[in-house]
Structures are given as C-alpha cells and as structure tokens.
Amino acid sequence: MMNFPVLTTIIMLPLVFSGVLLFVKNEQGIKLVGLIGSLLVFFLSLPLYFLFEPVSSMQFVEHTIWIPAIGANYQLGIDGISLFMILLTTFLTPIVVLSSWNSVSRNIKGYMISMLILETGILGVFAALDLFLFYVFWEVVLIPMYFIIGIWGGERRIYAAIKFIIYTIFGSLLMLVAILFIYFYHGGLTGNYTFDILRLQQIYIPLGYQTWLFLAFGLSFAIKIPMFPFHTWLPDAHVEAPTGGSVILAGVLLKMGTYGFLRFCLPFFPHAVVQFVPLMLTLGVVGIIYGALVAMVQPDMKKLVAYSSVSHLGFVVVGIFALNTEGIQGGLIQMVNHGLSTGALFLIVGMIYERRQTRLIADFGGLAKQLPVFTVFFMIVTLSSIGLPGLNGFVGEYLILLGAFLSQKTFAVFAALGVILAAVYMLLMFQRVMFGKLENKENARLKDLSAREISLLLPIVALIIVIGVYPNFILSKMEPTVNSLIEKVQIQRENMALVEAVAGVSHLDER
Amino acid sequence: MSLSSLNLPVVAPVITLSLTGFVIVGVSLIWSKVSRHVFLLLSLLGLGLSFWFTTSLWNSNTIAFGGMVVADNYALFFNFIFLISAALSMLLSQGEHEQGHLLNAEYFALMLFATVGMVLMAAGSNLLVLFLGLETLSISLYVLAGIKRTEPKSLEAAFKYFLLGAFSSAFLLYGIAFIYGVTGSLSLRYISNFISSAPLASQPLLLLGGLLVVAGLGFKVVMFPFHMWAPDVYEGAATPVTAFMATGSKAAAFAALLRVLHSLFDGASTDWMVILSVLAVLTMFVGNLAAIAQANVKRMLAYSSVAHAGYVLIGLIAWSDAGTAGVLFYLLVYMFMTVGAFAVLSFLSSRQSEFVMLDDFRGLAFRKPAVALAMAVFMFSLAGLPPTAGFVGKFYLFSAAVKAGHTPLVVFAVVNSVISLYYYLGVVVMMFMRKTLRTLSIPPTVPLIACALLVAVLASCALGLFPSYLMDTIEHFAVHLL
Numbered sequence: 001m002m003n004f005p006v007l008t009t010i011i012m013l014p015l016v017f018s019g020v021l022l023f024v025k026n027e028q029g030i031k032l033v034g035l036i037g038s039l040l041v042f043f044l045s046l047p048l049y050f051l052f053e054p055v056s057s058m059q060f061v062e063h064t065i066w067i068p069a070i071g072a073n074y075q076l077g078i079d080g081i082s083l084f085m086i087l088l089t090t091f092l093t094p095i096v097v098l099s100s101w102n103s104v105s106r107n108i109k110g111y112m113i114s115m116l117i118l119e120t121g122i123l124g125v126f127a128a129l130d131l132f133l134f135y136v137f138w139e140v141v142l143i144p145m146y147f148i149i150g151i152w153g154g155e156r157r158i159y160a161a162i163k164f165i166i167y168t169i170f171g172s173l174l175m176l177v178a179i180l181f182i183y184f185y186h187g188g189l190t191g192n193y194t195f196d197i198l199r200l201q202q203i204y205i206p207l208g209y210q211t212w213l214f215l216a217f218g219l220s221f222a223i224k225i226p227m228f229p230f231h232t233w234l235p236d237a238h239v240e241a242p243t244g245g246s247v248i249l250a251g252v253l254l255k256m257g258t259y260g261f262l263r264f265c266l267p268f269f270p271h272a273v274v275q276f277v278p279l280m281l282t283l284g285v286v287g288i289i290y291g292a293l294v295a296m297v298q299p300d301m302k303k304l305v306a307y308s309s310v311s312h313l314g315f316v317v318v319g320i321f322a323l324n325t326e327g328i329q330g331g332l333i334q335m336v337n338h339g340l341s342t343g344a345l346f347l348i349v350g351m352i353y354e355r356r357q358t359r360l361i362a363d364f365g366g367l368a369k370q371l372p373v374f375t376v377f378f379m380i381v382t383l384s385s386i387g388l389p390g391l392n393g394f395v396g397e398y399l400i401l402l403g404a405f406l407s408q409k410t411f412a413v414f415a416a417l418g419v420i421l422a423a424v425y426m427l428l429m430f431q432r433v434m435f436g437k438l439e440n441k442e443n444a445r446l447k448d449l450s451a452r453e454i455s456l457l458l459p460i461v462a463l464i465i466v467i468g469v470y471p472n473f474i475l476s477k478m479e480p481t482v483n484s485l486i487e488k489v490q491i492q493r494e495n496m497a498l499v500e501a502v503a504g505v506s507h508l509d510e511r
Numbered sequence: 512m513s514l515s516s517l518n519l520p521v522v523a524p525v526i527t528l529s530l531t532g533f534v535i536v537g538v539s540l541i542w543s544k545v546s547r548h549v550f551l552l553l554s555l556l557g558l559g560l561s562f563w564f565t566t567s568l569w570n571s572n573t574i575a576f577g578g579m580v581v582a583d584n585y586a587l588f589f590n591f592i593f594l595i596s597a598a599l600s601m602l603l604s605q606g607e608h609e610q611g612h613l614l615n616a617e618y619f620a621l622m623l624f625a626t627v628g629m630v631l632m633a634a635g636s637n638l639l640v641l642f643l644g645l646e647t648l649s650i651s652l653y654v655l656a657g658i659k660r661t662e663p664k665s666l667e668a669a670f671k672y673f674l675l676g677a678f679s680s681a682f683l684l685y686g687i688a689f690i691y692g693v694t695g696s697l698s699l700r701y702i703s704n705f706i707s708s709a710p711l712a713s714q715p716l717l718l719l720g721g722l723l724v725v726a727g728l729g730f731k732v733v734m735f736p737f738h739m740w741a742p743d744v745y746e747g748a749a750t751p752v753t754a755f756m757a758t759g760s761k762a763a764a765f766a767a768l769l770r771v772l773h774s775l776f777d778g779a780s781t782d783w784m785v786i787l788s789v790l791a792v793l794t795m796f797v798g799n800l801a802a803i804a805q806a807n808v809k810r811m812l813a814y815s816s817v818a819h820a821g822y823v824l825i826g827l828i829a830w831s832d833a834g835t836a837g838v839l840f841y842l843l844v845y846m847f848m849t850v851g852a853f854a855v856l857s858f859l860s861s862r863q864s865e866f867v868m869l870d871d872f873r874g875l876a877f878r879k880p881a882v883a884l885a886m887a888v889f890m891f892s893l894a895g896l897p898p899t900a901g902f903v904g905k906f907y908l909f910s911a912a913v914k915a916g917h918t919p920l921v922v923f924a925v926v927n928s929v930i931s932l933y934y935y936l937g938v939v940v941m942m943f944m945r946k947t948l949r950t951l952s953i954p955p956t957v958p959l960i961a962c963a964l965l966v967a968v969l970a971s972c973a974l975g976l977f978p979s980y981l982m983d984t985i986e987h988f989a990v991h992l993l
Contacts (some may be wrong), residue, residue: 068979069982070982136897151944157944169928174904
C-alpha cells in the first residue's frame with residue numbers, strides 16, 4: 001500500500017477524466033462523467049486522512065526525476081498542513097461540479113474540463129515538494145480559472161478575468177525570481193543545485209537577502225489571499241465568476257496564498273518573518289476591519305460574501321503571524337472553515353440567483369416562510385461564518401484570537417472587533433433576505449430546495465457541525481506539523497543569531 | 512588547396528540546399544506547368560537530406576575550408592532550427608490565400624537559398640563567411656518580402672526591408688573592417704587569441720568594430736533601436752515568409768552574434784554588459800508596450816518578436832554556458848510557437864481576405880475550436896505560462912541571468928512578461944470570450960497547414976513538459992563554443 005503512488009493518482013485522475021470528457025457527446029453524459037470523476041478523486045483521497053500518521057514528517061512521499069539538467073524533480077508529499085487543504089479541495093470539487101448542473105447553460109463540456117484541470121492544478125500546488133513543480137502547478141491553476149471567469153461569468157467577466165490573471169501573475173513572476181535566487185544561493189553554498197523544498201530550508205540565508213525574498217514571496221501570496229491592499233481583484237472576480245467558480249475560488253484558491261506563507265515564508269525566511277510580523281499583523285487586522293466595513297454596505301449579496309472573505313482571511317493571516325501553536329492551528333482550521341462556510345454561502349447566493357436572476361438584498365425579504373429548508377441551511381452557514389460556538393467558525397477564530405493575544409495583545413483586541421462586525425453584516429443580510437414581510441410578489445413563487453441542492457449543502461453543513469463539536473479530529477493530525485514548523489522557525493532564528501554574532505565577533509577582531 | 516582539404520562533407524547540408532534550389536529553378540524553367548506540389552516535395556526532400564547530413568555530422572566537430580566553416584554541435588543545432596523553420600514555413604505556403612499570389616518555384620528556391628545563408632551564418636568561424644551568409648540570407652529575403660507582387664503593402668515591405676537591410680549590412684561590413692584593421696585577421700579563432708593577449712580596453716577601435724557588428728546583426732535579431740522595419744515588413748510580407756523571417760533569420764543572427772561576441776570578449780567585460788543590458792531592457796519595453804496597441808495580429812507578433820529578442824539578449828548577457836544553453840533552447844522553442852501562431856493565420860486566411868485583424872478572431876472558439884485551442888497554446892507559450900515550452904525557455908534564460916548576478920535585469924524581464932500577458936491574452940479573450948460580429952469566411956482545411964499546426968502545438972507542449980532530453984543535449988555542447 002505504501003508504494004502505491006496515491007498522490008499522483010488523485011492529482012492526475014481529474015486530468016484523465018477531463019481527457020475522457022473530450023470524447024463524450026451528450027450533455028447528461030458530460031455532467032455524469034464530471035461528477036463521477038470528481039467523486040472518485042474524493043473517495044480516493046479519503047484514505048489519506050486515515051493513513052496519515054500524526055507526526056511532523058512528510059508522508060506519502062513520491063520522487064521521480066523530471067528535469068535533471070536543472071535539478072527539478074517530480075516530488076510529492078503531504079504533511080499536516082497540506083493534508084487538509086487537499087481534502088478540502090477534493091471535497092469541494094464534486095459539490096462544485098454538481099452545483100453547475102443547471103446553472104451552466106453554454107458549453108458545459110468546456111466548463112467541466114476546466115474545472116477538472118483546475119482541480120489537478122490545485123492538488124498539485126498543495127502536494128508539491130519541489131519548488132519548480134510547485135511553481136508550475138501554481139500557474140497552471142490560473143489558466144482554467146481565467147477561462148471559467150471569462151467564459152461563463154457575468155456581464156463584466158472579461159474585465160474581471162484579465163484583472164484576476166494579471167494581478168496574480170505579477171505576484172507570481174516576482175516569486176519566480178526569488179525562487180531562482182534561493183535555488184542558486186543554495187546551490188552555490190552546498191554545491192547541490194536542487195529545488196527540493198525540504199533541503200532548501202536547511203540553509204541560512206543572510207538577513208539582507210531574506211528581507212527581499214520574503215517580500216517577493218509575500219507579495220505573491222498576499223495578492224492571492226488577498227490581503228489588504230491587494231484585494232481589489234477579488235470582488236470583481238467573485239461577482240463575475242459563475243457560482244462554481246466562486247466556490248472554488250473562495251474555497252481553495254485563496255488558501256493557496258495562506259498555504260504559501262506557511263510552507264515557504266515561515267521556514268525559509270524566519271528572520272525576515274519576525275521582522276515583518278508588525279506589518280503583516282497590521283495588514284491582517286486592517287483587512288479584517290476594512291473587509292467587514294465594506295461588506296456591511298454592499299447591496300449585492302455576492303459582493304458582500306466576497307468582502308467577508310477579505311475579512312476572514314485577515315484572521316488567517318493574523319493567526320499565522322502570531323507565530324505560536326494556537327495561532328497557526330487556528331489559522332489552518334480557519335482556512336478549512338472559510339472554505340466550507342464561504343463556499344456554502346456562494347452556493348446559497350447562487351441558488352437564490354438561479355431562482356430570481358438577482359442578487360440584490362433589497363429585492364428579497366420574507367423568504368423564510370416560502371423556503372423553510374433553505375432557511376435552515378442558510379441560518380447554519382451564516383452562524384458558522386459569524387463564529388457561533390458549537391460551529392466550526394468559532395474554533396478557528398477563538399484559536400486565532402488566543403494565539404494573537406499571547407503574542408501581540410493590541411492586535412488581538414482590534415482583530416476581535418472583526419468578530420462583532422461579522423455578526424453585524426451577516427445577520428443584517430440574513431434578516432433582510434429571510435425575515436420580514438414577503439412584499440415582492442415574485443418571491444412568492446420561489447420553490448424550495450430540490451434534492452440535488454440539498455445534497456450540495458448537506459455534506460458541508462454536516463462538516464460545519466462536526467468541526468464545531470469535535471475539532472480535534474483535525475487538530476490532532478496537524479498539531480505535530482505545526483509544532484515542528486514553529487520549532488523550525490525558532491531554531492533557524494537562533495542559528496541565525498548565532499551566525500550573526502560570530503560574524504560580529506570576527507568583525508570586531510579585524511578592528 | 513586540394514579538394515580533399517576542403518573537407519566537403521562538412522558543408523554537405525549547404526550544398527544539398529543550394530542544389531535543390533537550383534534544381535527547382537531549372538525545373539520551373541524547362542517545364543512551365545509543373546504542379547506546386549512537385550516543388551514542395553522537392554524542397555522538403557532537400558531540407559530532409561540536409562537534415563540528415565546535419566544529423567550525421569553531429570559530434571564530429573570538424574572544420575572545412577581551412578577553418579572558415581566549422582561543424583560544431585552549436586552550428587548543427589542551429590541548422591535544425593533553420594531547417595525545421597523552413598519546412599514549416601513552406602507548409603504554410605499551401606494555404607488558399609497564399610496560393611492566390613505566390614510564385615511557387617521562386618518562393619521555394621528563395622526559401623532554400625535563404626536557409627543556405629542562415630546555415631553559413633551559424634557555421635562561419637570567419638567574419639567573411641559570416642558576411643556572405645548574411646548577404647545570401649538578406650537578398651533572398653528582400654525578394655521574398657515582396658513576393659506578393661500585386662499588393663502595394665508587400666512591395667512597401669520589400670523596399671523598406673531592402674533599404675534598412677542594406678544599411679545594416681554596411682554597418683556589419685564596417686565593423687568587420689575595423690576588427691580586421693586592429694587584429695589583422697578575419698578568423699574568429701585568430702581574433703580570439705589576439706584579444707586574450709591584448710586586452711580589449713586598450714583597443715578602442717576594436718570596441719567600435721564590435722559595436723558596429725552588434726548593430727549590423729541587431730537589425731536581423733530585431734533589437735531596439737534597430738527594430739523599426741519589423742512591424743511594416745512583417746505585416747506586408749506573405750505570412751509564410753514572415754514566419755520564416757521571424758524565426759529563422761532571428762535565430763541565424765543570434766547564432767552569429769553569440770559566436771562573434773564570444774571571440775571578441777574573452778571574459779565578461781562590464782562595459783559591454785552595461786550597453787547590452789540597457790539595450791535588452793529597452794528592447795523588451797519597446798516591443799511589449801507597442802504590441803499592446805496593435806489591432807493587426809501580424810504587427811502584434813512583430814512587436815512581440817522585438818520583445819522576445821530582448822529576452823534572448825538576457826541569456827546572452829548572462830555570459831555563461833547556462834546562458835548560451837538558454838539562448839539555444841529559447842530560439843528553438845520560440846521558433847515553434849511563433850511559426851505556430853503564423854500557421855493559424857495561414858490556416859484561416861481565405862482567397863479573398865487575409866485573416867489578420869484582432870477582430871477577426873472574435874468567437875473563433877465557437878467556429879473552429881481546435882484551431883482556437885492551438886492559438887491559445889501558442890499565446891500562453893509566448894507569454895511564458897507553464898506548462899508550455901515558453902515557460903521552460905524563459906525559466907532557462909532567466910535562471911542563467913540570476914546565476915550570473917543579473918537579478919535586477921530579470922526583474923525587468925519579469926515585469927515585461929506581465930505586460931506581454933495583456934496582449935497575448937487579448938487574442939484568447941477574442942477567441943473564447945467574445946461573440947462573432949462579422950464572419951470572415953474560413954476556407955476549407957488544408958491538411959498540410961494542419962500538419963504544421965499539429966507539429967508546432969505538440970512541440971510547444973512537449974518541450975514544456977519534458978524538456979530534459981533537449982536541455983541535456985544542449986548543455987553538453989554549449990560549453991565549448993569556439
């Protein structure tokens with residue numbers, strides 16, 4: 001079993017299915033193949049959770065020589081950080097595929113193919129242990145997403161698609177320069193030119209370089225997350241993207257940014273990280289509050305959810321840069337939570353939109369009586385997004401605030417404001433849409449959720465509750481990784497201090 | 512000098528090409544009603560034979576004509592680029608639009624003669640051979656540029672190309688004269704030895720000569736500030752000719768440039784690096800910024816060709832084995848993706864109207880999905896997005912530059928890549944995301960062009976996913992340039 005290349009299988013399977021789709025003619029068949037493919041990937045990825053041992057090392061490692069001329073290898077493996085990102089991806093993709101069942105009318109084949117290629121790209125990003133391979137997957141993700149927004153999106157889709165791709169590519173190309181720099185620095189130092197992430201982490205990069213490298217990597221990730229003030233592409237992309245695109249964008253694509261911080265910035269540039277903690281925390285907190293305030297005044301539900309993403313991901317950033325176990329664990333679990341609850345929110349907005357062709361809050365009111373099942377789901381997801389105890393959002397936000405409080409009290413106080421503001425904008429939206437009198441006659445004709453729609457939301461809501469009640473099933477698997485990450489940062493920092501102290505002493509000697 | 516000391520097998524690729532050219536001219540003189548397919552077949556046969564001779568010379572590292580021509584792997588690798596580029600461009604000429612005005616015999620013969628010039632430029636280890644090669648190439652291309660005799664635009668292109676080309680030849684010759692004056696030799700090997708004994712700094716005339724050679728070849732690689740001719744000529748010339756010009760002649764000029772610079776500058780001289788770096792940055796910016804504003808895809812590709820010359824220069828500036836390897840790899844990759852893009856234009860142009868405007872591409876994905884997909888691959892590859900060959904090529908070039916400590920230069924290049932993304936994606940947007948407005952009629956599929964397209968697409972993908980073999984091959988010989 002251990003020799004079975006399970007990661008390659010789940011990464012490449014969507015690609016295989018997208019190839020199969022090329023030859024499927026009728027529409028129903030296309031949908032079915034897409035669904036079966038993504039479900040198969042999900043079920044194949046499930047054993048990863050059970051077989052994953054709660055230790056810090058990389059597991060399910062695969063290694064194949066790819067481009068020896070530059071030392072790039074096809075190297076995969078997962079630890080406690082990537083495990084849940086992969087599971088989140090494989091979990092959300094079938095839901096997204098199923099959600100597009102009726103909402104995508106034109107060229108469903110192209111849509112499904114794009115979706116499956118996108119899944120391959122995302123899974124590759126989270127599983128790659130080779131920097132070159134990582135970068136290839138990182139960019140491969142952009143192309144299908146660009147098509148999904150640009151072809152199947154709303155009115156201003158072309159503008160949104162181009163803005164999305166130009167913003168993200170700008171960041172990632174600077175990261176490419178930084179990757180090259182680390183590659184040669186490591187190669188020059190050790191004589192071993194490699195893109196192996198685990199090996200690259202083992203050298204000390206002088207502080208002066210670290211600062212620049214952190215900025216290059218950090219900018220790329222900050223745009224992806226997106227952190228304030230690099231978030232302007234997000235509302236456009238979200239609003240214009242089709243429902244499925246929004247779900248996958250918010251659910252997993254944005255996590256590639258926070259994942260990048262954890263996988264690269266922390267272990268590679270520990271010294272620079274410490275240096276940038278105040279800045280990152282400030283941007284995180286500003287993002288939390290700014291996102292929440294802007295969300296509050298949005299007339300469009302989808303835009304509201306998009307801005308709430310900016311706010312929620314601000315929390316994740318604060319958690320990561322608290323640099324302690326609580327904060328990082330909270331950040332990680334919040335990444336999962338945000339994928340679930342925001343994914344669900346986009347689905348819900350999409351369901352309303354499919355029925356009424358509008359997303360304006362003002363067009364609704366009093367839906368609760370008309371759509372009881374829908375109301376229940378919407379309610380739970382809203383509460384999860386706010387962070388009600390007993391649901392998943394609470395676990396994440398609590399841990400993040402705890403972590404932040406332990407390291408930087410002031411920031412924790414301001415970040416906590418975000419929780420209150422979230423309650424304001426989410427509950428206000430919920431109240432305006434669901435309660436009150438059913439004044440608009442068009443709303444009286446709306447039908448409640450179909451079985452298909454329930455089957456989309458049910459698994460998400462179940463997970464929301466399970467994580468809220470028993471978060472340990474995630475925390476226990478990720479804890480060793482998080483601890484070793486923090487340890488690594490500490491050791492690197494101490495070593496660094498030592499190296500610099502020695503350098504300082506020898507400097508004094510020269511005088 | 513006896514015939515055996517000429518070592519004729521070394522120039523077998525050149526001889527084959529020339530003979531084929533003459534045969535075609537002869538055949539067309541004797542039988543006036545020969546089908547164009549005969550010429551195509553003859554030409555491809557000649558190219559194939561030449562290809563075979565090139566392969567058989569691989570790793571032989573021999574010299575001919577008393578060291579005036581070398582057959583090192585460097586030159587032979589470039590031969591492959593020229594031959595493939597010529598073959599693909601010839602396939603493009605079978606399109607409906609081209610057949611409306613092309614003189615087949617003349618076209619094929621001139622293409623072959625131009626290829627002869629390119630091969631000589633890459634193989635010449637003597638400045639005179641280099642110049643002869645350049646002239647053979649140029650004169651053939653002047654005529655080829657004007658081969659759409661009935662179209663004023665084509666004539667304008669030919670005339671412009673000729674005037675500016677004549678200037679560039681003069682520059683080159685003048686530079687060669689200076690170098691000869693200082694060193695007393697035209698042999699690159701001798702010049703190189705001379706310079707390693709007497710440092711360059713003490714020889715301002717040599718520096719001037721070098722600069723003039725760079726200027727002369729700069730015309731052909733379409734480097735700023737010698738790029739002015741490119742948009743008009745690319746637009747005016749027949750598409751297959753443009754494809755050949757953009758890829759083959761650029762590669763040939765880079766082949767010569769690298770060889771000359773390597774013999775003129777033994778070590779990395781900082782003055783040179785500064786001059787070339789500034790030129791590279793300007794080349795990239797001018798090309799990319801101008802390309803954004805183009806409504807004609809051929810003009811856009813012309814400016815993109817300028818920009819790509821800038822990227823390749825970065826590999827040259829890295830001044831290392833890795834940099835040279837990067838240049839070689841990139842020129843091959845660039846050949847495939849650019850010929851591919853032009854092939855799409857040829858594929859879609861009907862007898863009445865040329866399919867060249869950006870607006871023509873509206874909604875192409877709904878009319879010709881496969882062709883649109885192919886064009887998207889070329890655009891993504893030109894923009895340098897993984898997993899295409901364009902990405903690996905750029906990665907290779909940029910990594911050599913970072914290794915050599917030119918990180919700021921790479922940052923400029925990267926910013927340029929982002930700019931270029933805008934106009935390459937513009938084509939994709941038109942094809943996939945806009946609705947068709949007016950419909951240009953699309954001619955029936957020409958299988959030969961479809962073949963060329965398929966080759967280009969496969970190469971653009973395969974070299975991106977599995978570049979290893981090619982990289983290893985290149986790195987083995989890029990070490991010994993002279």
